Amino acid sequence: MIDCPRRQPASHRNARPAGVLALVALLCLLAGCAATPRLDDATRSAVAPRMLIGDVPFHGQRDYQCGPASLAMALQYQGVDTDVDTLIPQVFTPGREGSVQPEMLATVRRHGRIPFVIDGRFEDLLTELDAGHPVVVMQNLSLPAWPVWHYAVAIGYDLRDEAVILHSGMEAKREESFKRFDATWARSDRWAFVALPPGKLPASIGAEAALQAIGDFESVNGSAAALPAWEALARRHPERAMAHFGLGNARHAGGDLEGAITAFGDATAADETLAPAWLNLGLAQAAAGRRDAAHEALTRAAALPGPWQEHGREALERLTEEE
Amino acid sequence: MMKKLCRYLSPLLIAALMLGSLPVVAAPAPASGMITTQDALAAQGAQSDRERIHDVLAREDVREQLVAQGVDPAEVEARVAALSDAEAAQMADRLDQMPAGASVVGALFAVFVILLVTDILGLTNVFPFTR
Numbered sequence: 001m002i003d004c005p006r007r008q009p010a011s012h013r014n015a016r017p018a019g020v021l022a023l024v025a026l027l028c029l030l031a032g033c034a035a036t037p038r039l040d041d042a043t044r045s046a047v048a049p050r051m052l053i054g055d056v057p058f059h060g061q062r063d064y065q066c067g068p069a070s071l072a073m074a075l076q077y078q079g080v081d082t083d084v085d086t087l088i089p090q091v092f093t094p095g096r097e098g099s100v101q102p103e104m105l106a107t108v109r110r111h112g113r114i115p116f117v118i119d120g121r122f123e124d125l126l127t128e129l130d131a132g133h134p135v136v137v138m139q140n141l142s143l144p145a146w147p148v149w150h151y152a153v154a155i156g157y158d159l160r161d162e163a164v165i166l167h168s169g170m171e172a173k174r175e176e177s178f179k180r181f182d183a184t185w186a187r188s189d190r191w192a193f194v195a196l197p198p199g200k201l202p203a204s205i206g207a208e209a210a211l212q213a214i215g216d217f218e219s220v221n222g223s224a225a226a227l228p229a230w231e232a233l234a235r236r237h238p239e240r241a242m243a244h245f246g247l248g249n250a251r252h253a254g255g256d257l258e259g260a261i262t263a264f265g266d267a268t269a270a271d272e273t274l275a276p277a278w279l280n281l282g283l284a285q286a287a288a289g290r291r292d293a294a295h296e297a298l299t300r301a302a303a304l305p306g307p308w309q310e311h312g313r314e315a316l317e318r319l320t321e322e323e
Numbered sequence: 324m325m326k327k328l329c330r331y332l333s334p335l336l337i338a339a340l341m342l343g344s345l346p347v348v349a350a351p352a353p354a355s356g357m358i359t360t361q362d363a364l365a366a367q368g369a370q371s372d373r374e375r376i377h378d379v380l381a382r383e384d385v386r387e388q389l390v391a392q393g394v395d396p397a398e399v400e401a402r403v404a405a406l407s408d409a410e411a412a413q414m415a416d417r418l419d420q421m422p423a424g425a426s427v428v429g430a431l432f433a434v435f436v437i438l439l440v441t442d443i444l445g446l447t448n449v450f451p452f453t454r
Contacts, residue, residue, distance in 0.1 A: 016445060016446070019444070019445060019446040020446055022446075023441060023446045064425045066424050066425060067423075067424045070424075089394075089395055089398050090398065090401075090402065091402075093389065093392045093393070093394055093418075093423060094392060094393030094394065095391065095392025095393045095394075096392060096418075096419075096421075096423040097423065097425055098422075098423025098424050098425040099423060099424050100414065100418065100421045100422070100423050100424075101421070101422065101424075102406055102407075102410035102411075102413055102414050103402060103406070103414075104424075105407075105410065106402065106405035106406045106407075106410065107402075107405065109405045110401065110405045138422065138424055140422070146437070147422065148425065149422040149423055149424045149425055150424050150425065151424035188422065211364065212364065215360050215361050215364050216407035216409075216410075218360065218361070219361050219407070220404065220405050220407075242360075242363070242364070242367070245360060245363060246360040249357065249359060249360045250360075252357065276358040276362075276363040276366075279357070279358060280357045280358060283356075283357055284357075306366075307366050308358065308366070311358070
């Protein structure tokens with residue numbers, strides 16, 4: 001062992017390690033000490049041990065353009081004909097030198113795909129990747145106090161190596177350890193979404209979140225575009241009255257009166273307290289010329305208390321006046 | 324100057340919009356027609372009339388803020404139209420504090436600055452030139 005030359009008094013020599021310790025403690029406090037995320041056993045056995053969606057196109061993310069670049073990768077993979085330069089004026093906000101989350105979702109809608117925000121659980125991320133859906137994730141690469149927000153596209157994982165594979169920054173297929181990735185992802189409250197064509201649903205999405213996502217898509221893109229999504233949702237969640245209700249409205253808007261009546265009927269069967277479903281069922285049956293059935297459905301609608309009761313009563317009155 | 328003008332104009336604009344949108348707010352569905360999925364979803368979420376007014380105003384607010392943030396005015400209309408009500412309300416409230424995803428170049432620079440400062444303070448020892 002070699003003795004250090006004693007150039008400084010002992011008290012000064014000890015200041016540096018103490019400072020480093022204090023800094024580490026401070027950083028831990030700021031960052032929330034990171035640990036490798038623990039996967040539940042059900043997910044671990046349900047997903048493939050290794051997954052790479054190899055054919056997701058890569059676009060290097062130029063200055064501040066990680067939003068448009070991530071969108072271009074996710075949209076092109078879903079068959080949308082677009083590129084980074086088209087997306088920049090649609091999503092980038094010069095004053096913020098970046099792209100904000102709501103506009104990332106809105107831009108997906110503009111290109112005819114449905115943005116589904118998934119629950120921020122590590123299991124859900126892996127489930128989506130396992131199902132072959134690239135996931136756009138938001139990360140804070142720095143500390144909460146000095147955030148550096150960043151979008152990347154998760155395209156795979158490896159359970160044995162505990163690594164997530166990302167198209168991120170200027171690097172395609174970058175491997176990031178579960179621990180490091182989760183620490184940066186957690187600082188965005190684990191925000192992530194998948195962009196899917198109408199008719200496809202995320203593997204991990206709950207019925208409520210899917211309803212909202214499809215409803216929002218429909219109000220921007222119209223019922224004809226949303227119809228396949230309602231069909232898929234009603235198939236996956238036959239117990240959800242609102243899924244059938246949305247399907248009924250989309251069919252009705254497309255001129256499919258009989259299909260709409262079937263769907264509204266399914267909605268009232270799934271939840272007989274859903275007043276809008278009885279009301280729309282009655283109006284559709286009246287349009288189809290079935291007065292008795294229409295009368296029965298509108299009576300049910302008018303009997304249910306709530307914000308739609310008045311509409312139900314009025315519709316019932318109009319029907320009886322016409323008779 | 325612009326700020327002053329805005330301060331006088333904003334209340335007027337809010338009042339005008341509020342009056343203009345009241346009929347829409349009070350009657351979410353036309354009396355003769357079917358109830359739309361969006362209205363039914365909104366009612367399920369127990370959305371009050373006050374919130375509906377807020378949503379209508381929010382879009383106008385977002386439009387102004389995007390222009391102020393340097394977005395091409397020709398693009399603003401389409402960008403606002405693609406937002407859901409909830410997203411528009413979110414942006415109207417806090418566009419200037421929202422996380423905006425940028426790039427890793429910024430990240431490297433931030434880490435560089437932090438390490439440089441801690442180096443100068445003698446807490447870390449990354450860059451030899453700070454000694």
